[in-house]
Amino acid sequence: MALTSSAYRAAGQKTLKVHGQDDITREQFGILLVLSLTDGLYQTQIANILGKDRPNITRMIDVLEKRGFIRREKDENNRRILKVFLTDAGLHKVEEAKPLKDRMNAAQYKGMTDDEIYTLVTLLRKVRKNIEDEYNLNM
Numbered sequence: 001m002a003l004t005s006s007a008y009r010a011a012g013q014k015t016l017k018v019h020g021q022d023d024i025t026r027e028q029f030g031i032l033l034v035l036s037l038t039d040g041l042y043q044t045q046i047a048n049i050l051g052k053d054r055p056n057i058t059r060m061i062d063v064l065e066k067r068g069f070i071r072r073e074k075d076e077n078n079r080r081i082l083k084v085f086l087t088d089a090g091l092h093k094v095e096e097a098k099p100l101k102d103r104m105n106a107a108q109y110k111g112m113t114d115d116e117i118y119t120l121v122t123l124l125r126k127v128r129k130n131i132e133d134e135y136n137l138n139m
Helices: 002-018 026-037 043-050 054-066 088-108 114-134
Strands: 070-074 082-086
Touching: 002 026, 002 088, 026 043, 026 054, 026 070, 026 082, 026 088, 043 054, 043 082, 054 070, 082 088
Parallel strands: none
Antiparallel strands: 070 082
């Protein structure tokens, strides 16, 4: 799985670079993509969705905020908690890079039937859950 993971990361970064999107990392794009689907999430929610730890997500969100792709606002119900929102620039970046993500998805599932893709995703989720449960991880 480590080989697959490193190949996926390398291919994603190479795809962004080849198509002139090397001003953003694959992980940062993941945050923008999540927010484009469900805006106004807490940082912990983003971390859980992406399977990343909170300190890494916080660092990436800091960078994205400085670059104007996202903004943070205090939650109306709990002023100590910040919600993360996509800006117009962030939405533009998602729209610009989304065809590249779709191309990567097509490449990674090339030659697989819908049933095989479903089985693969189901098994990978089980593996992840087993690891999280075994090591008491809260991802």
